[in-house]
Amino acid sequence: MTDSPLDSLPDFSLISDSVDFEPEYYPERVKPSRERNIDREDGLCDGEEVTDNGGKNHDLHVRGFLLESEKSTFWDVLDAGEEFELVSMPWSGFVYVKSGDLEGPKGVDNREREFVYEYKIKFVSSSSGTDDSMGDGIMEEGG
Numbered sequence: 135m136t137d138s139p140l141d142s143l144p145d146f147s148l149i150s151d152s153v154d155f156e157p158e159y160y161p162e163r164v165k166p167s168r169e170r171n172i173d174r175e176d177g178l179c180d181g182e183e184v185t186d187n188g189g190k191n192h193d194l195h196v197r198g199f200l201l202e203s204e205k206s207t208f209w210d211v212l213d214a215g216e217e218f219e220l221v222s223m224p225w226s227g228f229v230y231v232k233s234g235d236l237e238g239p240k241g242v243d244n245r246e247r248e249f250v251y252e253y254k255i256k257f258v259s260s261s262s263g264t265d266d267s268m269g270d271g272i273m274e275e276g277g
Contacts, residue, residue: 205236
Protein backbone atom coordinates (compact mmCIF):
# COMPACT_ATOMS: atom_id res chain seq x y z
CA MET A 135 0.00 0.00 0.00
CA THR A 136 1.39 3.42 -0.95
CA ASP A 137 0.88 6.68 0.83
CA SER A 138 -1.82 8.87 -0.64
CA PRO A 139 -1.11 12.57 -1.29
CA LEU A 140 -4.19 13.17 0.86
CA ASP A 141 -2.33 11.75 3.88
CA SER A 142 -0.09 14.83 3.99
CA LEU A 143 -2.87 17.44 3.93
CA PRO A 144 -2.77 19.88 6.86
CA ASP A 145 -5.10 19.50 9.82
CA PHE A 146 -7.61 22.10 10.89
CA SER A 147 -9.57 21.62 14.08
CA LEU A 148 -11.21 23.69 16.76
CA ILE A 149 -11.82 21.70 19.94
CA SER A 150 -13.29 22.53 23.35
CA ASP A 151 -14.87 20.58 26.18
CA SER A 152 -18.28 20.74 24.47
CA VAL A 153 -17.73 21.33 20.72
CA ASP A 154 -15.44 19.87 18.07
CA PHE A 155 -15.37 21.71 14.73
CA GLU A 156 -13.38 19.93 12.03
CA PRO A 157 -14.83 21.01 8.69
CA GLU A 158 -14.52 18.77 5.64
CA TYR A 159 -12.43 21.39 3.86
CA TYR A 160 -9.26 23.06 5.10
CA PRO A 161 -9.89 26.84 5.31
CA GLU A 162 -8.73 28.90 2.36
CA ARG A 163 -7.38 31.49 4.78
CA VAL A 164 -5.86 31.26 8.27
CA LYS A 165 -4.23 34.60 9.03
CA PRO A 166 -2.56 35.19 12.39
CA SER A 167 -1.52 38.73 13.33
CA ARG A 168 -0.10 40.41 16.39
CA GLU A 169 0.32 43.97 17.63
CA ARG A 170 2.53 45.51 20.28
CA ASN A 171 1.33 47.77 23.10
CA ILE A 172 3.21 50.96 22.29
CA ASP A 173 2.83 54.24 24.19
CA ARG A 174 3.80 57.31 22.17
CA GLU A 175 4.21 60.72 23.84
CA ASP A 176 5.53 63.98 22.46
CA GLY A 177 9.11 64.53 23.53
CA LEU A 178 10.39 67.77 25.02
CA CYS A 179 13.20 68.26 22.52
CA ASP A 180 13.12 65.90 19.57
CA GLY A 181 10.37 63.71 18.14
CA GLU A 182 8.57 61.57 20.65
CA GLU A 183 9.17 59.17 23.50
CA VAL A 184 8.18 55.59 22.77
CA THR A 185 7.62 52.90 25.39
CA ASP A 186 7.07 49.27 24.42
CA ASN A 187 4.73 47.68 26.99
CA GLY A 188 4.84 44.20 25.46
CA GLY A 189 2.88 42.29 22.87
CA LYS A 190 -0.84 41.87 22.61
CA ASN A 191 -2.33 38.42 22.14
CA HIS A 192 -2.54 37.03 18.61
CA ASP A 193 -5.61 37.81 16.51
CA LEU A 194 -6.61 35.18 13.97
CA HIS A 195 -8.93 35.42 11.00
CA VAL A 196 -10.17 32.18 9.45
CA ARG A 197 -12.20 31.95 6.24
CA GLY A 198 -13.33 28.73 4.64
CA PHE A 199 -16.18 26.62 3.39
CA LEU A 200 -18.34 24.11 5.18
CA LEU A 201 -21.06 21.65 4.25
CA GLU A 202 -24.75 22.01 5.10
CA SER A 203 -24.34 19.19 7.66
CA GLU A 204 -21.61 21.20 9.47
CA LYS A 205 -23.67 24.38 9.99
CA SER A 206 -25.08 23.43 13.39
CA THR A 207 -21.58 22.73 14.76
CA PHE A 208 -20.40 26.11 13.42
CA TRP A 209 -23.21 27.87 15.34
CA ASP A 210 -22.37 25.81 18.44
CA VAL A 211 -18.78 27.15 18.25
CA LEU A 212 -20.02 30.76 18.14
CA ASP A 213 -22.39 30.17 21.06
CA ALA A 214 -20.02 28.16 23.29
CA GLY A 215 -18.29 31.07 25.06
CA GLU A 216 -15.38 28.90 26.10
CA GLU A 217 -11.73 28.40 25.30
CA PHE A 218 -10.88 26.31 22.22
CA GLU A 219 -7.72 24.62 21.06
CA LEU A 220 -7.09 25.69 17.47
CA VAL A 221 -4.86 23.52 15.30
CA SER A 222 -3.93 24.81 11.86
CA MET A 223 -0.93 24.87 9.58
CA PRO A 224 0.30 28.43 10.21
CA TRP A 225 -0.73 28.75 13.87
CA SER A 226 -1.86 26.54 16.75
CA GLY A 227 -2.82 27.47 20.29
CA PHE A 228 -5.66 28.29 22.65
CA VAL A 229 -8.23 30.86 21.56
CA TYR A 230 -11.56 32.51 22.28
CA VAL A 231 -14.07 33.27 19.53
CA LYS A 232 -14.58 37.00 18.95
CA SER A 233 -17.12 36.81 16.12
CA GLY A 234 -18.20 34.80 13.13
CA ASP A 235 -20.60 34.75 10.22
CA LEU A 236 -21.97 32.38 7.62
CA GLU A 237 -22.98 33.20 4.05
CA GLY A 238 -24.61 31.13 1.39
CA PRO A 239 -25.24 28.70 0.07
CA LYS A 240 -22.29 29.44 -2.22
CA GLY A 241 -22.51 26.23 -4.24
CA VAL A 242 -23.08 22.50 -4.11
CA ASP A 243 -20.62 19.77 -3.21
CA ASN A 244 -21.46 17.09 -5.78
CA ARG A 245 -19.52 14.37 -3.97
CA GLU A 246 -21.38 14.89 -0.68
CA ARG A 247 -24.57 16.17 -2.37
CA GLU A 248 -24.83 19.07 0.07
CA PHE A 249 -24.91 22.85 -0.14
CA VAL A 250 -21.62 24.62 0.64
CA TYR A 251 -21.45 27.78 2.79
CA GLU A 252 -18.67 30.32 3.34
CA TYR A 253 -17.78 31.00 6.97
CA LYS A 254 -15.56 33.53 8.71
CA ILE A 255 -14.41 33.38 12.33
CA LYS A 256 -12.27 35.86 14.27
CA PHE A 257 -10.32 34.63 17.30
CA VAL A 258 -8.05 36.08 19.97
CA SER A 259 -5.43 33.85 21.57
CA SER A 260 -6.04 33.26 25.25
CA SER A 261 -2.40 33.76 26.20
CA SER A 262 0.18 36.38 25.39
CA GLY A 263 2.36 33.79 23.71
CA THR A 264 3.21 31.09 26.23
CA ASP A 265 0.70 28.51 24.95
CA ASP A 266 0.57 29.43 21.29
CA SER A 267 3.09 28.80 18.54
CA MET A 268 3.72 29.72 14.98
CA GLY A 269 4.05 26.66 12.76
CA ASP A 270 5.98 26.12 9.56
CA GLY A 271 3.00 26.84 7.31
CA ILE A 272 2.71 29.64 4.82
CA MET A 273 0.62 32.59 5.97
CA GLU A 274 -1.59 34.29 3.43
CA GLU A 275 -0.92 38.00 3.09
CA GLY A 276 -3.57 40.64 2.55
CA GLY A 277 -7.07 41.43 3.72
